[in-house]
Amino acid sequence: MSKILMIVSAADSLVLADGSTHPTGFWAEEVAASHKVLRAAGAQVDIATPGAVRPTVDALSLDSRGGVSETDAEEFRTYLDSIDDQLSSPLPLAEVRLSDYDALYIPGGHAPMADLAHDADLGRLLNEADADGTIVAALCHGVAALLSATTADGGFTFAGRDLTSFADEEERQGGLGDNTPFFLESVLRERGATVETGAPWSDKVVVDGKLITGQNPQSSTATAEATLKALAGR
Numbered sequence: 001m002s003k004i005l006m007i008v009s010a011a012d013s014l015v016l017a018d019g020s021t022h023p024t025g026f027w028a029e030e031v032a033a034s035h036k037v038l039r040a041a042g043a044q045v046d047i048a049t050p051g052a053v054r055p056t057v058d059a060l061s062l063d064s065r066g067g068v069s070e071t072d073a074e075e076f077r078t079y080l081d082s083i084d085d086q087l088s089s090p091l092p093l094a095e096v097r098l099s100d101y102d103a104l105y106i107p108g109g110h111a112p113m114a115d116l117a118h119d120a121d122l123g124r125l126l127n128e129a130d131a132d133g134t135i136v137a138a139l140c141h142g143v144a145a146l147l148s149a150t151t152a153d154g155g156f157t158f159a160g161r162d163l164t165s166f167a168d169e170e171e172r173q174g175g176l177g178d179n180t181p182f183f184l185e186s187v188l189r190e191r192g193a194t195v196e197t198g199a200p201w202s203d204k205v206v207v208d209g210k211l212i213t214g215q216n217p218q219s220s221t222a223t224a225e226a227t228l229k230a231l232a233g234r
Contacts, residue, residue: 002044002228005048005101006034012111023058026055026108028061036079056111062076137212138163163206207226
């Protein structure tokens with residue numbers, strides 16, 4: 001049985017470009033749909049957060065304001081309730097050993113921009129995973145977590161790699177707009193990654209060896225399925 005560590009942001013707020021504070025958290029679909037696909041395939045999925053803090057679901061991800069229908073929102077709520085024991089008692093990220101897992105999986109919501117993007121413990125894990133050939137999957141704004149991984153000379157560990165992320169155009173259309181702390185797609189390009197994005201809100205997954213990335217919430221199921229395919233092909 002494969003063991004997958006789902007790393008979820010512990011942030012519940014994000015400081016915007018204008019200095020104001022915006023409530024945030026993980027995006028419900030990205031955790032619920034991904035966890036469901038992985039567990040249905042027989043994988044053991046553990047959840048870790050910085051400081052073992054219970055993660056907060058972004059209210060917009062369960063609301064029509066976030067483009068989520070009530071039917072879908074109820075499905076996500078029900079699934080999140082079914083894994084509440086894991087969400088209420090996550091593993092402390094600082095104590096995780098990479099050798100215990102076959103893959104790392106990082107869902108989004110804007111919250112990872114507040115903590116995971118510069119978390120030293122996560123950066124250590126990602127560098128170990130890259131060196132050891134362990135599967136790393138990240139989704140939507142969860143791809144911001146990759147920015148925590150730097151080389152000894154201060155470079156970006158994933159420079160030169162093919163990946164996708166929440167697109168700048170999506171941020172403008174349905175995200176934080178110009179008030180975002182940073183445009184993720186642009187920063188990844190600036191750090192040296194080769195970023196491929198599909199049409200806004202389309203299902204897009206990019207696989208580069210053991211690195212798997214999904215563009216947006218619509219890519220949640222496909223990102224989890226690509227992770228399972230990579231695990232099967234080890």
